[in-house]
Amino acid sequence: MKVAIIGGGWAGMAAAVQLALDGHAPTVFEASRHLGGRARNLELPDRTQADNGQHILIGAYTDCLRLMREVGVDPAQALLRRPLAMRYADGCGLEFPGLPAPLDALAGIAAADGWSQHERAALLARALRWRLQGFGCAHTATVADICKGLPRRLLDEFIEPLCVSALNLPAAQASGSVFLRVLRDALFTGNGGSHFLVPRRGLGDLFPLPAAQWLQQQGHAVHQACRIQQLISQGRQWQLRAQGPELAAALEQARFDAVLLACPPQEAARLARAAAADERLPARAGVHYQHWAQGAQALEHTAIATVYAHTHHRLPRALPWLALRTSEQHPAQFVFDRGHLHAHDATQQGLMAFVISDCHFDRATLELQVLQQAREQLGWHDMQAIQTVIEKRATFACTPALQRPDMELGHGLWACGDYVDGPYPATLEGAVRSGMAAVRRMAA
Numbered sequence: 341m342k343v344a345i346i347g348g349g350w351a352g353m354a355a356a357v358q359l360a361l362d363g364h365a366p367t368v369f370e371a372s373r374h375l376g377g378r379a380r381n382l383e384l385p386d387r388t389q390a391d392n393g394q395h396i397l398i399g400a401y402t403d404c405l406r407l408m409r410e411v412g413v414d415p416a417q418a419l420l421r422r423p424l425a426m427r428y429a430d431g432c433g434l435e436f437p438g439l440p441a442p443l444d445a446l447a448g449i450a451a452a453d454g455w456s457q458h459e460r461a462a463l464l465a466r467a468l469r470w471r472l473q474g475f476g477c478a479h480t481a482t483v484a485d486i487c488k489g490l491p492r493r494l495l496d497e498f499i500e501p502l503c504v505s506a507l508n509l510p511a512a513q514a515s516g517s518v519f520l521r522v523l524r525d526a527l528f529t530g531n532g533g534s535h536f537l538v539p540r541r542g543l544g545d546l547f548p549l550p551a552a553q554w555l556q557q558q559g560h561a562v563h564q565a566c567r568i569q570q571l572i573s574q575g576r577q578w579q580l581r582a583q584g585p586e587l588a589a590a591l592e593q594a595r596f597d598a599v600l601l602a603c604p605p606q607e608a609a610r611l612a613r614a615a616a617a618d619e620r621l622p623a624r625a626g627v628h629y630q631h632w633a634q635g636a637q638a639l640e641h642t643a644i645a646t647v648y649a650h651t652h653h654r655l656p657r658a659l660p661w662l663a664l665r666t667s668e669q670h671p672a673q674f675v676f677d678r679g680h681l682h683a684h685d686a687t688q689q690g691l692m693a694f695v696i697s698d699c700h701f702d703r704a705t706l707e708l709q710v711l712q713q714a715r716e717q718l719g720w721h722d723m724q725a726i727q728t729v730i731e732k733r734a735t736f737a738c739t740p741a742l743q744r745p746d747m748e749l750g751h752g753l754w755a756c757g758d759y760v761d762g763p764y765p766a767t768l769e770g771a772v773r774s775g776m777a778a779v780r781r782m783a784a
Contacts, residue, residue, distance in 0.1 A: 341359075342365045342597050343355075343359055343366050343596060343600055343782070344367050344461075344568075344596040344598075345600045346367050346603050347368075347369075347371075347601070347603035347604075347757075348372075348375040348552070348602075349548070350547060350548060350771040351378065351756045351757045351775040352600070352602030353775075354403070354547075354771070354772040354775035355553040355600055355779050356551065356555055356775075358775065358779045359554065359779050362727075365459070366560050367560060368555070368562040369563050369580070370562070373564055374602040375382075375544055375548035375549055375551075375552055375562075377771075378731055379393070379395055381544035381545065382394050382729065383540075384726050388686070388687045388688065388691060389430070389687070390468050390542075390648060390693070391646075392725075392731065393644055393645075393646045394646045394676050394695050396538055396539075396672075397539075398424075398532070398533065398534065398537060398769075399526075399532035399535035401768065401772075402659055403772045404769050404772050407772060408547050409552070412554060413545075413546060413550050414445035415537070415539070416665070418539065418730045419536070419537040419538065419540060420469070420538045420540055421536070421537050422535060422538070423435065423444060423534070423536075424444075424448070425659075426498060426502070426537065426663045426664050428497070428664070428665065429456075429656060429662055432454030433454065434453075434455075434498060440525060441531050443528075445467070445527045450464065450556050453748070455493060455494070459494055462489075462490055463494050470486070470520060471528065476520065477516045480741050481516035481517065482514060482515070482518050483499065483514045485516055486520065490657060497663075497665075498619065499511055499689060501674075503519060504697040505673060505695075506767070508644060508671055508766065509642060509737060509739070511736060513737070514738060515701070515738050515742065518763070518764070523764050533677050533766065536661075538660055540681050540683055562705070568580050569582060569583060570614055570616045571772070576597075577597055578599045578752060579592075579596075597752060598752045598754060599752065599753050600754045601753070601755040602757060604757070605759050609634075611639045613633045613704075614619070614630055615753065618634070618688040621662075627750035628749065628750060632745055632749050635744075636745045636759070640739075641734070641735065641736055642698050642736075643699040643700070644697050644698075644734035644735065645695075645696040645701070645706055647672070647706060648691060648726045648729070649710070649714070649724060650691055650692070650723070650724050651676055651714075651722055654677060654679070655677045655680065659675045659680070660677055660680040660681055662718075664694075669712070670707055670713040671699065671701060672696050672713055673697055674695045675694050675695075678691040678696070679691060691726070696710070703730060706730075707728050710725075711723045735766030736759040737768060745760055747778045753777070754778050758773040760774050762774055762777070
């Protein structure tokens with residue numbers, strides 16, 4: 341098959357690589373000049389290399405890791421692997437030992453610092469109940485619902501930060517069933533599944549850029565700064581119209597057997613609506629472009645912010661990250677020491693990344709509050725903010741019983757992305773698995 345992939349983020353690049361591995365002919369069209377979508381490289385004002393947001397992977401992201409290896413990236417070199425840890429500056433919190441799953445989780449909970457015996461026992465009992473229930477719950481249940489009755493310290497220091505990190509929503513709003521799916525895969529589907537994998541190189545360099553290079557070496561085109569304006573049905577095939585006379589002329593003669601919308605949902609909805617209005621679309625049976633577009637546009641989105649700041653301090657005990665206690669005035673949930681992650685890069689020394697999930701603040705207010713949080717919780721008084729990055733549409737709002745758009749629109753038009761119907765929240769693994777699932781469906 342000749343397949344046009346519109347979007348060069350993690351989902352689109354994963355689909356392109358899988359298509360090539362399966363013997364098909366993908367062509368990628370990315371509207372911006374940068375590959376990676378919402379997980380891409382970024383240059384700070386002082387020219388330090390960073391990302392558009394500090395990300396973290398976990399060991400259960402098996403498809404991300406597999407495709408990284410396929411395009412020549414060694415995860416052992418590109419990612420810092422550590423057992424799950426949610427330590428606070430005062431030493432309290434949770435840290436799993438290096439044991440096989442699920443013994444690592446059981447031992448980590450049993451030995452959590454700052455928690456009473458009753459609190460440890462309560463979390464162990466609830467985890468056992470979830471496992472006996474097959475990590476399932478009512479589709480209408482929130483994370484707060486499935487955690488009802490747990491001690492307040494566990495909710496504040498473990499459940500809430502874990503939930504907002506994984507689903508980018510507070511426990512009172514987030515889907516309980518999706519949260520349990522993440523816990524199941526992380527804690528009970530293989531050794532190392534719960535490990536935190538923190539990038540040691542730019543997010544674009546983890547997969548999207550090596551994937552583009554790999555695709556080009558296989559003879560497949562990856563076009564950047566190329567926005568597709570319109571999809572035109574040509575019998576059983578598709579023609580694309582793009583901005584720019586040079587590429588537009590080349591596309592005049594190109595025909596594709598399928599088109600995969602791997603762009604953000606609002607852009608995918610625009611292209612789907614335009615295609616629906618095309619009277620040349622031959623078989624309208626099974627085509628639901630308008631309905632699909634309405635569903636994609638109806639999704640609510642939540643923001644994630646990263647405050648990059650410089651200090652002469654290091655995180656205590658030489659840790660690469662710490663959990664932070666949050667409140668209305670203290671918005672950051674985690675701080676990452678990029679100097680620890682990039683030990684051989686002098687420009688990264690002293691650079692900290694403060695992560696604010698489910699962000700509702702403007703940039704100026706956020707910087708002031710994060711710097712104050714660093715002074716109060718870490719004792720750092722020399723912090724200087726370098727840049728604050730706010731991804732306003734970082735994730736879809738993963739609420740209970742959410743109806744997510746299907747990946748098949750009909751007549752050779754498909755969609756993939758972390759927002760498309762699937763078991764995962766808006767994560768890199770969710771995006772990659774969506775791209776691969778779309779490839780399997782269209783080739784079936």
